[in-house]
Amino acid sequence: MVARLLHFSMFIALLMPMTTANALNFTASVDTHRVAAGNSFQLILKADEQAFNKQPNLAVIKQDFDILRNNQSNQVKIINGQITSETQWKLTLLPKSEGYLVIPPISYGNKKTKAITIKVTKASKSSSPQTSQLIFLDASSDKKEVYVQEQILFYLRVYQRSQLANASLSKPDIENTVIESLGEGRSYTAQHNGFTYDVIEYRFAIYPQKSGKLIIPPSVLSGSIASSTQRFRFDPFGNAGKPIRRKSQEISVMVKPIPASYPKNVPWLPAHNLSLKEAWSPTPPAFAVGEPVTRTVTLNATGVASSLLPPLPVPNSDDIKVYPDQPSYHSIAGSDGIMSERTESYAIIPTKGGDIQLPALNVHWWNTNTDTLEIASIATQHINVTGSQRHHQTDSMVNAPPPTINSDDVAPSSVAESQPSTNGTWTWIAIAAISLWILTTIALIWSLKRTKIATVTEDVLATSQFSSQKLKENHQQFTKACKAKEPRRTEKYFALWTAQLLQDRSIRSSAAVLNSLEDEALTKAINDLQAVLYRSKPLDEWDNLSLLDASGKIEKIIASQNTHSNALVDLHPNLS
CATH class of the missing domain: 2.60.40 (Immunoglobulin-like)
Incomplete structure (x- = not known):
């Protein structure tokens, strides 16, 4: 056992230089900035090191606050090889007076915290039956007048100096309001009419949705409280004690309408x-x-x-x-x-x-x-x-008139007439030879063209990053995602599949496909997918099958556009 303690001490000693090597942080925080006179609150001090022989200077606090408790804890954490240390002091403070009190900067070595302001309000006046009760309820709000939809902080406190069994507490439920709970109950001690109570404080944010007088109805606490004799003896029959029922006060808040100076065409906030x-x-x-x-x-x-x-x-x-x-x-x-x-x-x-x-x-x-x-x-x-907008060729380009012949290229009539006449036989021989040469040339070009097309296709399949295997895989993933109504996966694999199909690496979204393909049904289906992805269209309104149907016609669309492009090449060879 002693050896283990020695090893642990050596480990901590090794950690101390590591923690002090980094910039030391020393901070202060409170669990509430508003407290009623006679009630306590918590001040939490944190230092990013193991404080074995060092303590913060708490003397500056004692001028305006009594320190009821001071609990110190130490932690060492190793996360992903990073060692962090922390020392924490939890102080329970009781204000000495009402009004705005300041917790001054607290020193720790050469570090100081920031000052914290606490508002100490007057203690709520309880009705006479509560003066000697073991358990009672108290309610209050931070404001008595607000605008519509402005936040109201509502506090519901359970005071007890005896244990309560089978406890049930009703929380606020008000028409024309939005109510948000502000976390778990806050526990502290409070002095009330000469008695010390354990208090659990529940906090709520209330947002009235209608102007006029807002009434926060009383909350109800019910349960059973043990008598003084029951607290010290065993009850085999499980009698919990005397049943009780307590109510809090009714709270009234005036809710004002939206100010007349607020713009009419923007949301009220x-x-x-x-x-x-x-x-x-x-x-x-x-x-x-x-x-x-x-x-x-x-x-x-x-x-x-x-x-x-x-x-x-x-x-x-x-x-x-x-x-x-x-x-x-x-x-x-x-x-x-x-x-x-x-x-x-x-x-x-x-x-x-x-x-x-x-x-x-x-x-x-x-x-x-x-x-x-x-x-x-x-x-x-x-x-x-x-980049710029892509412009597709139209029928007017196909029907454009052929280029006019420049008059300078035509020989003057006088020159033509001055040429000597050619023998008719030689003329026919020349025509036949030229015709045979033209036919031979056409046949050769046609043969070379077919060979070139086959060679280019083989080269693309052999060397390009686009492959039939990827094309098949992406199409399968797209079909699977589309049938399962998964819009994001559908978008991803549709873009990948069409990029493979068109062999266009610039396609990275379904919207980009429309820059290359023109089809009314496809455009409508893609816009429907985009509406689900980016325009908050409900998923159950997405017609996913229309995209599947339209995608099945993409290869025909590509073929028709290629035919159109070939027509242009045939009419205007300079376009090829």
Whole structure:
């Protein structure tokens, strides 16, 4: 046993230089910034090292707070070969007075924490029956007047100095409101009418959806409490004791309508704080005609539920196509209420090359701290798009008149007339020879052309990265994903299959296929797939079989376009 302790001590001693070699962090935090007089709260101090012979200077706290408890713990973690150490002090503090009290910077070696402000409110006045009760309920709110959809922090506290069996507590349930629980109950001790109580405090964020007077009804606590004799004897029949039922106070809050100065054409959004940011994929973004680039816009707000965050504006321009994805939501419960996040991603596909302007994104919101209108913005951006629109040849090109003969190439009549006449026999011999030569040349060209086509085809199959095996595999994966209604896998393997089929490495999305193939049914089916991927179209409304049907005709479409191209070559050899 002694040897093990010695080995552990040596291990810790070896860790100490490693932890001190890194920059030391020493931080302070509290479990709440608002506490009633007579109630305690927790102050948590953390140092990124093993504190064996060092302690923070707690003397500065004692001027305004009593330290009821001080628990110290040490941790050593090894994650992926990285060693981290931490020492934590959990202090239970009791304020000495009401009002705004400041926990000053606390020293630890040459490090200091930041000051923390605590608001100590007056203790709630309980009715006379509660003065001597072993268990009672108390309720309060942080505001008595709010705007519609503004956050109200509601506190429900269970005071007890006796154990309660079979306990049941009703939580707030109010019409025309959105209610969010702010985590598990917070435990602390409190002095009340000369008695020390163990308190469990439950916190809720309430968002009224209608203006007018809001009534938060009393919550009810029921259970059984043991008598003084039952606490010290065994009861084989399981009698839990005297049943009790306790109620909290009724809370009234006045809810004001939306201010008249708020713009009428934007969503109403009251919050303590709000910010807007963006990210691109890939980073940095590279824009090309017909190729998607993903833009992710995130809205962060404090004091508003994530379910109440409005949709974000989407850029609107004739030079781009925008395909939104499903938005995502995230929220964290803090001491000041809900911190929410709404994230929206959408694919931007430029439709022309050159300089394109993305308009600014603006989110109007009402600052409930300053009672003023504010605007969060992402500024206007100019993007450079490479490539250009592909123009397909039309029938007018096929029917174009042949080039006119330059008059300079025709000999003047006087010159023609001045040529000596040729013997008729020799003329016919020359014509026959020329005709035979033309026929021989045509036959030779036709033979060489067939040989060339076969040779080129063999060379492509032998040397190109496009192969019949990949073509088959990608088509099987596409068919399987499409039948299973998996839009993202369908998009991936459809693009790979058509890229193999057309032998075009520039095809990386289903939308890019339309730059090479023209077919009404195929266009409709691809647009339907894009709507599911980027325009929030429900999956059950996706007609996946239409894409399968349209894809089965792609080879015929390619063949018809090749026939059209061959017609152009025959009429205009200079195009080949």
